[in-house]
Amino acid sequence: MSIHSEKIQDIDLKKIFWVFLKIGAFSFGGAYSMLAFFEKELVERRKWLTHDEFIEAVAIGQMTPGPPIVNTGICIGYKLKKIKGALTATVGQSFTGALFAVVLAIFYIKAKNNILLHSVMKGVGAAVVGLLLSIIYKMAVKTIRDYKSAIFALSAFFALALFRLNPIGLILASGILGLAVYGRRK
Amino acid sequence: MGGENKMAVLLKFCWILVVVNALTIGGGFVMLPMLQKELVEKYHWITNQEFLDAIAVGQVTPGPLTVMNAFIGYKIYGFAGSVMAMISSYLPCIIIVSLAAKFYYSYKESIIINSSFRGINAAVIGILGAVVISLGNTSLVDFSTFGIAITGFAVISFTRIDPTFVIIGSGLLGLLIY
Numbered sequence: 195m196s197i198h199s200e201k202i203q204d205i206d207l208k209k210i211f212w213v214f215l216k217i218g219a220f221s222f223g224g225a226y227s228m229l230a231f232f233e234k235e236l237v238e239r240r241k242w243l244t245h246d247e248f249i250e251a252v253a254i255g256q257m258t259p260g261p262p263i264v265n266t267g268i269c270i271g272y273k274l275k276k277i278k279g280a281l282t283a284t285v286g287q288s289f290t291g292a293l294f295a296v297v298l299a300i301f302y303i304k305a306k307n308n309i310l311l312h313s314v315m316k317g318v319g320a321a322v323v324g325l326l327l328s329i330i331y332k333m334a335v336k337t338i339r340d341y342k343s344a345i346f347a348l349s350a351f352f353a354l355a356l357f358r359l360n361p362i363g364l365i366l367a368s369g370i371l372g373l374a375v376y377g378r379r380k
Numbered sequence: 381m382g383g384e385n386k387m388a389v390l391l392k393f394c395w396i397l398v399v400v401n402a403l404t405i406g407g408g409f410v411m412l413p414m415l416q417k418e419l420v421e422k423y424h425w426i427t428n429q430e431f432l433d434a435i436a437v438g439q440v441t442p443g444p445l446t447v448m449n450a451f452i453g454y455k456i457y458g459f460a461g462s463v464m465a466m467i468s469s470y471l472p473c474i475i476i477v478s479l480a481a482k483f484y485y486s487y488k489e490s491i492i493i494n495s496s497f498r499g500i501n502a503a504v505i506g507i508l509g510a511v512v513i514s515l516g517n518t519s520l521v522d523f524s525t526f527g528i529a530i531t532g533f534a535v536i537s538f539t540r541i542d543p544t545f546v547i548i549g550s551g552l553l554g555l556l557i558y
Contacts, residue, residue: 218443254480257487257497259405260473261444268477280478284470291443292450296462298437299454310555317528317554319432319519321547324532325439326512329409331537333505343502351506354413361413361507365403365500372499377491 205242205274207282213240214267214286228263232270242274264288342375390457390464393425397449397468402476405497408438408445410504413511415452425456428518436551440544446470524557 217231229252236242243251251273255266264287271283305311338344346368353359396418404411412435419425426434434455438448446469453465480487487493520526528550536543 220442250484251481253488254477254484257405257493258473258477258480259402260470260477261404261408261446264444264446264470265473265477268474269481272478272481277474277478280474284474288443288447288466288470291441291447292462292466294441295437295447295450296454296459298441299451299462302433302437302451303455313554313558314551315429315433315436315554316519316521316525316558317550317552318436318547319429319515320525320528320554321532321550322432322435322439323512323516323519324529324534325536325543325546326409326412326435326508326515327529327533328537330505330508330512331533333501333508337501337505343498346499346502347506347509349506350503351509354507354510355513361417361511362399362403364503364507365410365414368499368503369496370499372496372502373492376495376498 207275207278210271210274210279210282211286214271214283215289217267218287219290229266232266236270243270247273346371386457389423389425390461392423393419393453393456393461394464394468397465398472401446401469402472405500405504409508411446413504413507415449416511416514419452426452428515430455432515432519436547439547528553 213235217228217235220231233245233248237245237248248270251266251269252262254269255262255264258265264284267283267287268280271279271281273279275282302311334347338347350364350368353364354361396415400411400414400418403414416428416431420428420431430452434448434451435445437451438445441447446466449465449469450462453461453463455461457464516529520529532546532550535541535546
């Protein structure tokens, strides 16, 4: 690992935890603002890793299952302090959000029969549908580049919407089919 | 849910999260169809409306959408459910990312991984589309909710406004209308 050898002595798990706690607490907004925040804090300010190592971590974050931003953090944690660093980065990064979610859950269950909450959630539920539609739109623009990928998307849609096949099975099957269709041409 | 098999429910819930998160490639939204199928349709631990609320919570809280699993976990098994939900969601990520970081170059060049992801990424769009129809059946009940959904779609797709504000704004709108 090519991280500057005298700096790495100063990095301990506590520091990793605090940095990722900070990153996790301010990670409202999109992925790009998050990544800019990462780069500023870890590469420019603390010099824990080089720009190239950071880019590599971002790439790994995107190619692995799970939320890309958290995965980038896990990867950086791993580079700094192996598996302990990876665990610390994950806990730090997800702490604030999980705490908020628990507080909201307590409130939500208490106010379950509250009419005001019902009205709020009616609006929110509709907005979530709009949000998901726009996610689909953005993913489609990025991913559907040839007729093959369009067929993948359409068949998956009908398999679930009409035949109610299991999505876990569908994802596994499309991975295997992807291998069969795209795997040969390299 | 009966008292003595609550533990079994928690374990099953955790197992579902492990499997789903291990297959979630390209962002938290990919997990939604799988979670909806297992948690709502198969086991009836939560309703479609509660699922929508959980997505909203995941979106307005800091951090990734995965945080919504802590919300669902609380609903199913209280505080321990939240903690277990977070552990089960992140465990596969930690293992796989650590391995990928260790074997970066062979992972990146792997034809198996690259070509199966291409298939999965395309299929996910269709799968997500089908789930939106199911969720829309629950939440789009009249003219106003349709309006909110369409406006939300347009604002999030074509402006730089953060989805968090759209969701909070729609909540306030719901308060005014209903």
